[in-house]
Amino acid sequence: MNVVTPFEGIGASVRRKEDLRFLSGRGQYTDDISRPGQAHAYLLRSPHAHARILSVDTAAAKAMPGVVAVFTSADMAGLGGIPCGWQIHNKDGSPMAEPVHPVLATGKVRHVGDPVAVVVAESRAQAKDAAEAILVEYEVLPAAVDMEAALAPGAPALHDTAPGNLCYDWQIGDKAITDAAFAGAHKVVKFETTNNRLVPNAMEPRAAIGDYDTTSGDYTLYTTSQNPHVIRLLMGAFVLQIPEAKLRVVAPDVGGGFGSKIYHYAEEAIVTWAAGKLHRPVKWTCERTESFMSDAHGRDHVTRCQLALDAQGKFLGLRVQTHANMGAYLSTFAPCVPTYLYATLLSGVYAIPTIHAEVKAVFTSTVPVDAYRGAGRPEATYLLERLVDVAAAETGIDKVELRRRNFIPTDAFPYQTPVALQYDSGNYFATLDQALETSGWTGFEARRAEAAAQGKLRGIGISTYLEACGIAPSAVVGSLGARAGLYEVGTIRVHPTGSVTVLTGSHSHGQGHETTFAQLVADRLGVPIAQVDVVHGDTAKVPFGMGTYGSRSLAVGGSAMFKAMDKIIAKGKKIAAHLMEASVEDIEFDRGTFRVAGTDRSKALAEISLAAYVPHNFPHDELEPGLDETAFYDPKNFTYPGGCHIAEVEIDSETGRVTVVQFTAVDDIGRVINPMIVEGQVQGGVAQGIGQALLEHAVYDSAGQLLSGSMMDYTMPRADDLPPVGVATHATLCTHNPLGVKGCGEVGAIGSPPAVMNAVVDALRDYGVRHIEMPATPAKIWNIINAGRRPMAAE
Amino acid sequence: MYDFAYHKPATIADAVKILSADPDARAIAGGQTLLPALKHRLNRPPAVVDLSGIAELRGVKRDGNKLTIGALTRHVDVANSPEVQAAIPALAKMAGSIGDIQVRNRGTMGGSVANNDPAADYPAAVLGLNATVVTDKRRIAADDFFQGMFTTALEPGELLVAVEFPIPEKAGYAKMRNPASRYVMAGVFVAKTAGGVRVVVNGAGPGVFRQSEMEKALTANWSADAVAGVKQSAEGLNGDIHGSAEYRAHLVTVMAKRAVAEAG
Amino acid sequence: MPQVTLTVNGKAHTVEVEGRTLLVELLREQLRLTGTHVGCDTSQCGACVVHVDGDSVKSCTLLAVQADGCKITTIEGLAKPDGTLHPMQEAFREYHALQCGFCTPGMVMSAIDLVKKHPAGLSEKEIREGLEGNLCRCTGYHNIVKAIAAAQDVMHGRRSELARAAE
Structure with a gap:
């Protein structure tokens, strides 16, 4: 029965399990969910890049048809700010500037699109109609848009707690050794470039629904997220002060992310908080034009660099000075992108003996910038690969040959590179x-x-x-300023008759985890992928998880599943040894079959799982019933x-x-x-x-x-x-x-x-x-x- | 979108009656331009008058040396019409290049011509072919019809009924699209007609306009080479993040060459 | 409030709407057919494409009242009642022409209309140009183009089943 064809295991181009529902229109994305009695939220956003909010008059809006409530930052006084997940330190060891990022703009707006007020109404159209009736008086201030202008003396200051609009001034590598390498160089190639700012534009616009159960006091947030557990942690602990046990975050089918759906956004906190206030579900769905001014943007570096070469074209050293745009506030991962995801990659595929990189992160009156597909690594790669081509042109060495030589x-x-990796x-x-x-x-x-x-x-x-x-790994990223661990969690639940449910902390929003992860199980446990169900995206179902970004799902999430399967196999061997009256050391396991080595005695996984759940004949002294194992995997x-x-x-x-x-x-x-x-x-x-x-x-x-x-x-x-x-x-x-x-x-x-x-x-x-x-x-x-x-x- | 009263008259007379009664009411044909504008709340018409119930506004008719295209004829129908393909292939080809397939399945000639978006296609053909715009009240020569960005000779309450295209000896159209919107960034329609050579530029300026130097050059010598040396002045042309006025001016010459080559 | 009578996936509906209600809002919010998606507000992404009287149309750029009396087919109406997929759906699965699935309903509806209107067959270039009104951020379109090329042969009866290219 449990036969895995060779076409289902590792290395097979298995057609995706998830496709049938997507192709039939049966996917369930956040905006497809409709909660009974839900109201609709619309955010009034700043039309100015930098302005003082002198007054907000919501009286007329509150009187508009269908309006349930209108909130401004004054109504949210007790809430925390949107937290940042990574702390970078300056060259002098002091921590980066980390200004408060309020849920709704408080006192000032700092980019076009900064939310100022939220209207909740019976319909989306009514909420939008009413938002037009909110009167906001602004004192428009000069904006600091361009990074060089924002860093210039006398530039408009965005945050009182970030003098000179500087978030941090950071470095990596050895300056003295690098200077020495340049001093002895045959040739120095200089290069400057801008890595253009991008808008991720996943095809599904962001959406969020907050729900509140008045009888239990439980909150549920449905959201377009790449990492629901992280959102639960950040929003629950830092913004709304809701304990994990009372907050469920569901990221159902998610229509692409590319990084932009990693971060905790204000709208998630707003609908959750408003649902609790209003005792009814509150739904918000972003319009595309709104996405452009509220989803975190990507890239946006300006860099000068110099490459030292010897007479044979061997690279002797690299110097890099980068300005990285943070936008108006620090998004969840923003500070680590131009540092540990960028400067540590500056050696690329080359043996460069010494590298010194300096990065200034700058606040500007623009939408926050954070990781977008590649995150720091495209910026490093672009810099290096253009630089090598320029160096090839200037040394007259063929561009392929110059690469090979280095x-x-x-x-x-x-x-070991000179920049930590x-x-x-x-x-x-x-x-x-x-x-x-x-x-x-x-x-x-x-x-x-x-x-x-x-x-x-x-x-x-x-x-x-x-x-x-x-x-990863947690210990390393922790020492580099990460405020979270970067492991992953996998549960393998073998059911009594041998089918398997996988619970994973990774999140699929296009990557096909339901198929790839099922293949891992099929390959190792010998269970056909049709009998493997992969569950993700719900904090109420999956024990924990750090989510999907940085191409980590298979390497970290898949490895967690592998470790959980280790435990399943180890326990299965003990049960098999007991059933077959053999020594555990003599039990071999291969794709679904436990065998006593050197004999024809064997038990299928389904027989073992049945014995585990119907433990009439079971080694109760040494094992608990059941066949359900969880592993946390923290890579090296x-x-x-x-x-x-x-x-x-x-x-x-x-x-x-x-x-x-x-x-x-x-x-x-x-x-x-x-x-x-x-x-x-x-x-x-x-x-x-x-x-x-x-x-x-x-x-x-x-x-x-x-x-x-x-x-x-x-x-x-x-x-x-x-x-x-x-x-x-x-x-x-x-x-x-x-x-x-x-x-x-x-x-x-x-x-x-x-x-x-x-x-x-x-x-x-x-x-x-x-x-x-x-x-x-x-x-x-x-x-x-x-x-x-x-x-x-x-x- | 703001809400509005919706009307769906069955005759031209009824449509005109509603539109005349309220100068802010808007007629909707395919809605491919109007609806995106309304969705962004750029416009707040108290009433929207749906013309799709008026059968006589639809269809292509050939009458001797003249092609009459009803205002409600969709781009896809113009593109696929054997009459248009035979009489004015450049017009059929243009219609098949407007927007995307879904826009062509809804968008109409009348809607595009009456809207006179500087980055639209049809106005270039209407002016380039010296067409006549027929309304419920009168006939307007193309040279008098287009009056700059989003402005035409249509009066409030006046309804565009059809466009009459004299069949040219030859005609061609070439355009460079805006990479993002895919609207026209610079386009040129050329035609050799009974009344002489006409060269019309769209996309590049605040409205469609005739390029008289190119007309002269082509009258003297109908060839791509003849327009290759004619420079379009950048003065008054559009400039934006996708290209400067100078770039658009340069494109006018390039597109003129290509349009002539296309016309044969 | 205006009333609209339309047939959606073979089933007649009469629904009250506002003048400003878009067809996509009627489908998603009133009929709960959430397979049709909204990915932009400038009529460009095509996630909302449905068939109206046999033509592919962006349901975000059509008032519900304009669809009065029309026959609408959405992604939910493509497969046979027994669950057999339309050849285009089958081809998308076979060629891995979808990842996150969000653009997929509109992409499939556009692709079917494109193929139907070109019985002589489409080249790779023509398929790419024919997809101008549909954005996909995941696939780079490579496999979408391959899927449509394969599906057209089945839809036009030139092949009885999809033949996946040799790997």
Whole structure:
């Protein structure tokens, strides 16, 4: 009966278990939930980037049809602020500036979209109608939009507790050794760049429903979250003071996250609090244009760097100075993104003897900035991979050869970088060689010539990247300022007849955990995936969890499940030994069968589980009945996926439009559980990376208005903007987790932007271009071509 | 969206009666422009008059050297009409390039022409083909109809009924789309008509306009090369985060070349 | 309040709405057909696409009153009563053309209309262009394009079942 076909275990492209409900319209996303008697909330948001709130008059709004209540910050006086989950220390050891982030703006507004009041009404439309009747008197203050302007002396101060709008001034690496390396350098390459600000735009807008049971005093929050347990902790303990036992957080089907749904947002606290106040459910659903001014944005770095090389092109040292935009308030993970998720990655795939990086985090009158797919690692990779191309151009060394010359040798693992990380495994030569071959690198010049004959400029670009993911271990991140542990929790519940329920603290919002995790169980316990149910996203069902981000679900969450299965197998062996009257040491377990070694005596898992739940014949002296085990897994290290991405672009020289005509990704993500899902993850990540390189940009004007504040002006990648994306994997196994897995969710977004931009610069090599900032929009490219033509025309 | 009274008249006369009675009432055809505006509360009409019940506003008719397209004819119907494809292929192709499939399944010629969004497609064809706009009251030459951004010769209560297109000798259209909205960033419609060559620019400026230097150049020599050397002045053109006025001016020449090549 | 009579997935409904009620609001909030999603407010994302009298339409850009007398098909109405999926749904599953599933209903409804209107078949480029009105943030569209290419052969009777490309 319990036969697992070889097509269901590790390595099989199993079709996804979750698809049937999504394809039938039976998914249940937060906005699909309707609680009996629910009222609807609408937030009145600031139209100004920086202003003092002189008065808020809600009387007229309260009298509008259907209005249940109108709240301002005065009504929420007892609540805590929205907490930040990570504390960074300055160079001098003092802690970062951490201004209060009130649930509703108090005294001042600090970005366009900062919520000022909330209307609760019988319908969403009525709440919106009434919000227009709220009279807010503002004293508009000068905004500090641009980071350089915000840091300048005399800049408008956003927070009294953050002098000079500085959140922190942090460093990593050894300055003296790095200075010495530069002093002895044959050549120093200087480079400056901006990593463009992005809006994550998961297709499902955020939503939240607060519910309150007047008889039990229990609160329930349904929310679009990547980590419901973390929200319960942050909101319950820091904002609303509700103990865990009285607060349930449910993150049902969630329509994409990409980081933006990690954080605890004000709206979650507002609907939960309001439900308690009003004794009825309160629902809020974000409109897309509202998302642009309330979801955490991503990236937004300005960086200067210098690379020291010897005469052979070997890297001697790297200096980096980065300004990172925090926006108006600290979002949950924001401070760690430009530090421990960015500067620690500055060695990339290269053996760089010494690195010194300095990061200033800056408050500005803009939407808070936090982790977005890749989080810090795309910024580091982009910097390094553009820098290496610039260095290749300036030293005259071939760009592939320069990379090879500086790769960490394959026999050098574990490899300690000068910026804290120790890489456990990798083979950068292998992924490079495979990508070069697949992309037809050597035949490129013929394709360039062919394109030129048709009036097109063709270029090719390479990126050899590395990322750290599976974010952990608790002890290490704790010493670096994390205020939470970064383990994961998995429960394996074998039912009496042998089917399995998995409870996981990881959260799936597109990653296909219901399938991949079931495959892990099928592969190890021999239970067909149809009989494995994966439960996630509900604090009332899952013991605990840290959620899904940083490509951690399989490496950390999957490993927790693996550890729980260890316990299941260990207990099962004892039960089997008892039933078969053998010694535990003699019991072997393989895919669902407990066997007495060297005999034909065996018991199936279902027989063992039945004995565990119907313990008529059971070793009661040494075991409890039941077969239900939980493991907390706290890994020893990050995992280190790496690889090579190659992009080929064509530019219409008349319009400046860049088209990616070919994209090749060869990634080392460790062991692959479901190749179909992995390819999909990489393709999706690459699409977001191409989006960053060519299309997407959150642009503010000097007054702090977001010019690209809707999809009419923020360019989302469409099907006809993108090429087919070829994906291959080349695995070296992670050495410290039991699955050997590394993570695949972010590699696409990390490796691809520099590959595309290196290709764009390559295509424009005849125009004297050294660097182009992202996104490479048609207008920007035409400006370059046009500027290049003028001197030529004058000759 | 603010709430409004909804009317669905069955005749032109009834529609005009309601629209004339309240100058703030808005007619809705496909609603692909009006509804997004209403959803963002940019507009607060007390009444919305749905024209979809008026059968006579629909359809394509060829009459000798003239093509008449009813105001309520959807973009998809113009794109797929064998009459339009045979008589003015550039117009059918343009209709098939407006917005996306779902917009084309709802959006109408009358709605687009009456709205006169500078970044819309149809106004360029109407002006470029020297069409006549037919209303419930009168006939308006295209040269008199478009009066700048979102402004036309239509008077309050006046209803656009159809557009009459004289069939040109040849015509072509090329556009560069705004990467985000996919509306026209700069487009050029060229036509060789009985009344002479017409070149119309859309998207780039505050409204559709004729490019007389290009018209002269093409009258002298109908070829892409003839317009390649004609520079559009950037003065008065739109500039935004997607491209400066200079970029749009440059695109006008590029699109003019491509439109001529398209026309053959 | 205006009254609207429409047929949704073969079932007749008469519903009272406001003039401003959108078709998607009627479907989601009054008929509780929550498979049709809202992902933007600028008529661009296409998560809300349904079929109105056989044409794909953005139900966020159509007043409920405008759909009076119309036949509507939503994602919930595609599969046969016995649960057999429409070939397009089947192809999306087979080719892993969905991840978070949020854009999927609209994407599938658009894809079906696109394929139906092109009986001669669509090239990869035409499929990509035909998806202009639908945004997906997860897949990079790669597998969506493959799924539609495969489904069109089944829908037009050129193949009896989906043939997944050799792996």
